[in-house]
Amino acid sequence: MSSSEWPLWEVFIRSKQGLDHKHVGSLHAADATMAVQNARDVYTRRLEGVSIWVVESTHIHASNPDEAAEFFDPAADKVYRHPTFYDVPDAIKHM
Amino acid sequence: METPAQDLSRDDQFQARIDADVRIEPKDWMPDAYRKTLIRQISQHAHSEIVGMLPEGNWITRAPSLKRKAILLAKVQDEAGHGLYLYSAAETLGASRDQMLADLHSGKAKYSSIFNYPTLSWADMGCVGWLVDGAAILNQVPLCRTSYGPYARAMVRVCKEESFHQRQGFEIMQTLCAGAPAQKEMAQEALNRWWWPTLMMFGPKDSESPNTEQSMKWRIKRFTNDELRQKFVDMMVPQAEFLGLTVPDSNVRWNEARQAYDFGEVDWNEFWSVVKGNGLCNHDRLQARVQAHEEGAWVREAALAHAAKRAAREAVAA
Numbered sequence: 001m002s003s004s005e006w007p008l009w010e011v012f013i014r015s016k017q018g019l020d021h022k023h024v025g026s027l028h029a030a031d032a033t034m035a036v037q038n039a040r041d042v043y044t045r046r047l048e049g050v051s052i053w054v055v056e057s058t059h060i061h062a063s064n065p066d067e068a069a070e071f072f073d074p075a076a077d078k079v080y081r082h083p084t085f086y087d088v089p090d091a092i093k094h095m
Numbered sequence: 096m097e098t099p100a101q102d103l104s105r106d107d108q109f110q111a112r113i114d115a116d117v118r119i120e121p122k123d124w125m126p127d128a129y130r131k132t133l134i135r136q137i138s139q140h141a142h143s144e145i146v147g148m149l150p151e152g153n154w155i156t157r158a159p160s161l162k163r164k165a166i167l168l169a170k171v172q173d174e175a176g177h178g179l180y181l182y183s184a185a186e187t188l189g190a191s192r193d194q195m196l197a198d199l200h201s202g203k204a205k206y207s208s209i210f211n212y213p214t215l216s217w218a219d220m221g222c223v224g225w226l227v228d229g230a231a232i233l234n235q236v237p238l239c240r241t242s243y244g245p246y247a248r249a250m251v252r253v254c255k256e257e258s259f260h261q262r263q264g265f266e267i268m269q270t271l272c273a274g275a276p277a278q279k280e281m282a283q284e285a286l287n288r289w290w291w292p293t294l295m296m297f298g299p300k301d302s303e304s305p306n307t308e309q310s311m312k313w314r315i316k317r318f319t320n321d322e323l324r325q326k327f328v329d330m331m332v333p334q335a336e337f338l339g340l341t342v343p344d345s346n347v348r349w350n351e352a353r354q355a356y357d358f359g360e361v362d363w364n365e366f367w368s369v370v371k372g373n374g375l376c377n378h379d380r381l382q383a384r385v386q387a388h389e390e391g392a393w394v395r396e397a398a399l400a401h402a403a404k405r406a407a408r409e410a411v412a413a
């Protein structure tokens with residue numbers, strides 16, 4: 001008798017219409033249909049969602065946290081991307 | 096004097112992040128001991144939620160009304176959910192689900208000793224919700240701010256659900272205490288049996304809990320066992336009084352100077368005996384888990400076979 005584990009799925013839930021799907025956790029299921037059903041029972045017992053996405057965990061590719069400093073560095077010295085960088089004269093309204 | 100960050104060892108940098116209340120996430124570097132301790136703590140917690148379904152499951156078919164049955168069913172289903180949130184948090188640290196279950200089934204992994212006590216009367220459903228879930232809440236609320244991100248997020252979800260558990264238990268006690276003398280007696284008798292085991296849920300005395308210091312430093316524990324036990328007594332004594340019940344401890348007395356209740360000493364021999372496997376239900380609980388797992392094996396295999404067959408069929412069609 002084989003005892004191979006059901007694959008792991010990451011679960012994303014849209015809590016209400018108009019909002020993004022947000023990662024909530026993971027679960028095991030034999031296939032995508034079962035993963036969606038299990039996600040409903042595990043993560044939305046109190047109407048926490050109106051839509052569920054599941055993605056097999058092996059399909060998630062992520063940035064490397066050990067290289068986060070270098071990786072996000074290009075954005076670190078560009079303060080002029082923010083509106084607060086600019087002095088708006090007091091006389092100017094609605095800007 | 097300030098030390099530049101690059102001069103600190105990896106362990107010191109890690110501790111500095113924790114001290115600054117920066118959450119640790121799954122792929123971040125962490126000391127092996129932190130990972131191991133967390134896997135043990137989270138999986139033990141998950142096992143407790145899963146085994147915790149058994150004492151209450153015992154009463155689902157015998158609940159006194161359809162309303163109580165629906166509530167109890169929903170509560171037990173929540174506990175299954177808690178176990179699953181926690182197993183998935185432990186898996187982010189590299190633990191495998193199969194291994195965690197194997198460790199539970201072989202007796203290698205522990206779960207909370209409270210679930211090794213039997214649930215003998217309907218009033219036990221009241222005491223479990225009111226006292227046991229009440230103690231669990233005290234343990235769990237501080238863990239919503241624990242240093243490991245997935246654990247903290249799982250605990251936030253758990254805590255949102257726990258207060259219904261405690262309230263439904265308290266309501267059962269309230270109903271019994273407002274009922275016939277025999278019902279009130281049943282409530283008192285259940286309290287007599289659950290009070291001390293619930294105090295044991297907070298674990299050994301601080302002086303006998305050598306890992307507390309490291310765990311507090313890592314912020315995977317935020318209060319000591321004795322601090323939480325005191326808080327629990329301070330919360331529960333007035334609630335028992337409200338119900339018209341007596342806590343089975345003749346040493347319970349308000350201490351004006353400490354602004355807290357004094358209370359008697361837990362029977363630590365009983366505590367260690369149950370931890371070591373000699374409680375009334377240790378054997379039954381494990382056996383029930385193992386049996387459920389083994390009898391479900393064919394379902395798990397069939398589901399995988401079905402998924403593989405369907406995937407193959409879809410591949411041909413494409």
Ligand SMILES: [Fe+2]
Nearest residue numbers: 144173174177
């Ligand atoms: Fe729970």
Ligand SMILES: [Fe+2]
Nearest residue numbers: 174228257260
């Ligand atoms: Fe609970």
